[in-house]
Amino acid sequence: MLENLTKLSYQTCQQSKNYFSLGHKILSTQLQNLLYPQQQPTKRVSPEAIAKLQNRLNQLLETDWQDTQKGIYPESVLFENEWQDFFAYYPQLCLDLPQTWARITQKKYQAFSPEIDQQGYPSYYLQNFHHQTNGYLSDLSANLYDLQVEILFGGTADPMRRRILSPLKGELQKFQQQPQKQIRILDVACGTGRTLKLIRSALPKVSLFGVDLSPAYLRKANQLLSQNPDDLPQLLQANAEELPYLDNYFHAVTSVFLFHELPAAARQTVIEQCFRVTKPGGVFIICDSIQVSDSAELTEMIEGFAKTFHEPYYQDYTKDDLIDRLEKVGFRNIETQIHFLSKYLIAHKPL
Structure with a gap:
C-alpha cells in the first residue's frame, strides 16, 4: 500500500512538472510572437510522433521507479529539489526572456556582456547555447540552467x-x-x-x-x-x-x-x-x-x-x-x- 502511494506521488509530481513546462512554453511562445511577430512559427509535431514520445516518457518514468525498487538509488532521490529552483529562479528566468528573444530576432549567437572574460576558451565554446544569456560563462546562466533544462524536457532531465x-x-x-x-x-x-x-x-x-x-x-x-x-x-x-x-x-x-x-x-x-x-x-x-x-x-x-x-x-x-x-x-x-x-x-x- 505504501509503495503504491509513493509511486503515485512520484507520478503526480512528474505530471505536474510536465504540465507546468507545457504551460510555460505556450505562454512564452505567445508573448514572443506578440513582441516579435516576424518570427517564423515552428512546425507542429505530428500526432504519431507525440504518441511515440508519450510512450517513451511512460517507459522512462517506469524504469526510474523500478530502479528504486531494485535498490539502485533510494526513493528519496525521486523527490529531491522538486520546486526549490522554481521558487528561487523562475522570476529571474522570466525577466531574462525579453533579452533572449531580442538575441534570437537579431541572430546574435555569440553575444556576451562586456564584463565576461572570454579569454582562454576554445572558440566553439563561446556560444549562447540554448540562447542563454552569456552562454555558460555567468552566474545567472548557472543559476537558471537546471530550471531551463527541466522546462525544456518537461521535468525529465x-x-x-x-x-x-x-x-x-x-x-x-x-x-x-x-x-x-x-x-x-x-x-x-x-x-x-x-x-x-x-x-x-x-x-x-x-x-x-x-x-x-x-x-x-x-x-x-x-x-x-x-x-x-x-x-x-x-x-x-x-x-x-x-x-x-x-x-x-x-x-x-x-x-x-x-x-x-x-x-x-x-x-x-x-x-x-x-x-x-x-x-x-x-x-x-x-x-x-x-x-x-x-x-x-x-x-x-x-x-x-x-x-x-x-x-x-x-x-x-x-x-x-x-x-x-x-x-x-x-x-x-x-x-x-x-x-x-x-x-x-x-x-x-x-x-
Missing part, C-alpha cells in the same frame, strides 16, 4: 540523467569486491553538479571528481554539492580535450549532455582523453541526445531542435557514429540504450 546509474553501479561491482582500493569516478563537463549528486546517491562511498570549463558552473556545483560537506567531490576547471589526470586513473568516467555541443574534432579528442584516463577494465558511459539512426520517425523534430535552440554542432552530432569513434580509440563491448529523448553508450576499456 533528472530521470534521464539517472539512467546512467544502473549500468554504472553494475560495472563497478567487480572493483567493489576489492575493498582496499578506493573507487574513483570522473564526470566530464560536470556543469552544475547534478550528475555528481545523483552518482553520490547510488554510490555513497566512491571518490568523485568533476571537470568543467565554466568557473560559474563550478561555483554552482560546489554550492549544490556542499549540502554533503563530509565527502565533497574534487572539482577542477579544465578542458575535456586535455584532462588533467594520470593515465588509467579512474574506474569509471561519465559524460552527460556534452557531445552534442562539441564539433566533430573536439568530440573525438574528448573520447581519446576519456579512454586515456579510464583504467583497464573500467567503463565510460555517455548520456546524450538521441540520434537520427535511433529514431528515424522523429527526424523532423530532431532537426528542428538545433534551429530552435541554437545548437550549432547538433546536426552533425545527430548523424555521427559514436560507436565508431569509441572503437577507434580502443573501447570495446559497447552497449547502446535509448530512454525517452536520450541515448546511452556504455563502453568498456579492455584489460
